[in-house]
Amino acid sequence: MSVAILVLGATGRVGSLVVRELAAAGSSVGGLVRDPARAAALWPAGVHAVAGDLADAASVRRAMHGVQAVLISSPVHPQLAPWQCQAMHAAADAGVRRIVKLSGSAWTMRPGDCTTIGAAHAAAEAELQALVAAGRCQGVCIRPNAFLQGMLGRVVAEAQAGGRFALALGDARVAFADVRDIAAACAQALRATAPPAGIEVTGPAAVGGADIAVLLQRLLSRPVAYRPIEVAEAIDRARATGLSAFTLRHQQEVLLRLRAGAGEPVSAEFQAAVGRTPRTVDAYLAEACAARA
Numbered sequence: 409m410s411v412a413i414l415v416l417g418a419t420g421r422v423g424s425l426v427v428r429e430l431a432a433a434g435s436s437v438g439g440l441v442r443d444p445a446r447a448a449a450l451w452p453a454g455v456h457a458v459a460g461d462l463a464d465a466a467s468v469r470r471a472m473h474g475v476q477a478v479l480i481s482s483p484v485h486p487q488l489a490p491w492q493c494q495a496m497h498a499a500a501d502a503g504v505r506r507i508v509k510l511s512g513s514a515w516t517m518r519p520g521d522c523t524t525i526g527a528a529h530a531a532a533e534a535e536l537q538a539l540v541a542a543g544r545c546q547g548v549c550i551r552p553n554a555f556l557q558g559m560l561g562r563v564v565a566e567a568q569a570g571g572r573f574a575l576a577l578g579d580a581r582v583a584f585a586d587v588r589d590i591a592a593a594c595a596q597a598l599r600a601t602a603p604p605a606g607i608e609v610t611g612p613a614a615v616g617g618a619d620i621a622v623l624l625q626r627l628l629s630r631p632v633a634y635r636p637i638e639v640a641e642a643i644d645r646a647r648a649t650g651l652s653a654f655t656l657r658h659q660q661e662v663l664l665r666l667r668a669g670a671g672e673p674v675s676a677e678f679q680a681a682v683g684r685t686p687r688t689v690d691a692y693l694a695e696a697c698a699a700r701a
C-alpha cells in the first residue's frame with residue numbers, strides 16, 4: 409500500500425515526531441524502517457511501516473512508489489551523503505513532487521569551515537538543488553541549530569544529583585533548537601502549498617551555561633553551578649557511552665565551533681514558516697524539572 413507522505417529516519421528523534429504530527433493532522437503517512445515491528449509500536453495507529461534500508465537501494469526505490477512528499481532524514485554516519493543522494497534520486501525518479509531534507513546546522517556547512525557531517529549535508533543539499541533546477545521536484549532544506557534535547561537532556565538530572573552540571577561551551581551561548589520545533593518545520597514543509605526553499609530552525613534566544621544555572625536554580629529552588637569543561641573531557645564522557653570513533657569526531661568538531669560562538673545567531677525563519685515563536689530553553693527545563701519532581 410502506498411502512502412502520500414513518506415518519512416525516512418522515522419524512528420529517530422525528529423522523524424518520530426514528524427510522523428506523529430502528520431498523523432495528527434490526518435495525513436496519509438508512512439515511515440521507512442529497518443524493523444517494521446519495532447517501529448509500529450512507536451507510532452500512533454494508522455501510520456504505515458514501510459520496510460527499507462538506506463544501505464539497500466532497491467528497497468528505497470520500492471518505498472517511493474506512489475509517494476507525493478518525502479522527508480529525507482538519516483543519522484550521523486559516514487554514508488550520509490551517498491545514502492541521501494541515492495534516496496533523493498529514487499524519489500525524483502518515482503515522481504515524488506516534494507523532497508524535504510533534514511539538513512545540518514547552517515554553521516556546520518560554511519564553505520571553508522565545514523564539519524565532516526556539515527560537508528556531507530552540503531553535498532546532499534547541492535544534489536537536491538540540482539534536481540530542483542532540473543524541474544524534477546520541489547525541495548526544502550530544514551537547517552536546525554544544535555538540538556536542545558541533545559545537549560541539555562541530562563543537565564536537570566545532573567543538577568538534581570550534585571548541584572552542578574557540566575557543559576563544554578565555555579562562555580559561549582547557543583540558540584538551541586527544540587526537536588519539536590524542528591519536527592514542526594519538517595511537517596510544515598511537507599504539507600504547505602508553497603514552503604520556502606530553506607528553513608533555519610533556532611531557539612528564540614541564545615543561552616549559555618551561566619544562564620542555564622540561573623534557570624535551574626530557580627526551578628529546583630537550590631544552588632546550581634555551571635561546571636565548564638574542556639572539549640576533550642566531554643569527548644571522554646561520550647566515548648564512555650560507547651559512541652563510534654566517527655561520531656566522537658563529529659561531536660568534537662561541533663563542540664569546538666559551538667564554543668567559539670557559532671551557534672549563537674537567532675533566525676526568524678521558523679516563525680515565518682510555521683507561524684509561531686519557537687520554544688524556549690526556559691520552558692523545556694521547566695518541563696524536564698516537572699517530569700522529575
Ligand SMILES: NC(=O)c1ccc[n+]([C@@H]2O[C@H](COP(=O)([O-])OP(=O)(O)OC[C@H]3O[C@@H](n4cnc5c(N)ncnc54)[C@H](OP(=O)(O)O)[C@@H]3O)[C@@H](O)[C@H]2O)c1
Nearest residue numbers: 417418419420421422442461462463482483512513554555
Ligand atoms: N543533533 C543535533 O544537534 C543536530 C543538529 C543539526 C542537524 N542534525 C542532523 O539530524 C540528523 C539526525 O536526526 P535525528 O537525531 O532525528 O536522528 P536519530 O535519532 O539519530 O535517528 C536516526 C534514524 O535513522 C534511521 N536509520 C539508521 N540507519 C538506517 C538505515 N541504514 N536505513 C534506514 N534508516 C536508518 C534510524 O532507524 P533505526 O530505528 O532503524 O535505527 C533512526 O530512525 C542527522 O542528519 C544530523 O546531522 C542534528
